[in-house]
Amino acid sequence: MCKAPIAILTDFGLSDVYVGVMKGVIAQINPQINIIDLTHQIPPQNIAAARFCLMNAYPYFPDGTIYLAVVDPGVGSTRRAIAVEFASGFLVGPDNGIFSGVLSQSPAIRAVELTHPRYWRVEQSSATFHGRDIFAPVAAHLASGVALQDLGNEIDVPSLAELNLPSPTLTDTRIEGCIQYIDGFGNLVTNIPGNYVTGKRWIVVARGGEIPGCETYSDRPIGSTIALVGSHGWVEIAVNCGDARSQLQLEYLDPVQVLF
Incomplete structure (x- = not known):
């Protein structure tokens, strides 16, 4: 059985x-x-x-x-x-x-x-x-x-053993977070919950560059860097038809910011 x-x-x-x-x-x-x-x-x-x-x-x-x-x-x-x-x-x-x-x-x-x-x-x-x-x-x-x-x-x-990532910190104007996962496409998944940015205008700052917050991968031209809330419910950084990990040289636990 x-x-x-x-x-x-x-x-x-x-x-x-x-x-x-x-x-x-x-x-x-x-x-x-x-x-x-x-x-x-x-x-x-x-x-x-x-x-x-x-x-x-x-x-x-x-x-x-x-x-x-x-x-x-x-x-x-x-x-x-x-x-x-x-x-x-x-x-x-x-x-x-x-x-x-x-x-x-x-x-x-x-x-x-x-x-x-x-x-x-x-x-x-x-x-x-x-x-x-x-x-x-x-x-x-x-x-x-x-x-x-x-x-x-x-x-x-x-x-039981824990593997604790740094918790995101939130103010009225920004969220400080980090990269918690990198998928096979090179998309960089942060530890910032998507509901933190819902209904707001926002950008992600990583490696000194500003990345616009959008709804879908195709909201920006092919090869452009984009930030969005992925299907998993976390803010992620991607490149439309590209590899954000390689392009931005970001790795696990690297810091990122969301600015409102």
Whole structure:
């Protein structure tokens, strides 16, 4: 029996067999589980990008979904392997802040450290591939109806690792923020909520240049820099039919301003 789908996010890419092996482990436990690929193109070891993608994806999935996330530069270290219950489902992966975006919007109900090897693939897991040996099988058992508390020892929710970005600061005339995500098109997504600029005339200042706030990518000529509220609900900087990251030489956590 299958209780819920599993949505997988990793930084493994698709050139190697790692993603397929994780899916094979899940299928060994329960071949009826519906597996959905969120993405496997997170930049290597980029926990901030993984945090953003999970935070913006989970509202579009059915309640009860299990989010299996493996961006894990601390694999084999003392960082905890965890499973977390929240209002919309479960999170399975490393305790390194990868889930802090989701949990900032939908707080954790309870969490366990994955200390019960009978729900792992093997009792002695690899030191370098917990996605295969711990996280994938645990997600499969959860999807098949195993209770969260059976997977390990309960841990205090406030002890979960956080990856905190600087919060935007707001005055009557400006907002100070930063770049929190860069997508595959080179669009620069800030940490400034779109509702901060709704109904106002505004520009973005970045790298000393002024970028007009508009409604759509096509509001400016091809090759022009533009600022708008993306489908994810955050202010972003883009180039119409171009790559804002390359053109503006901006990276994660670089500062930006919105001026009214």
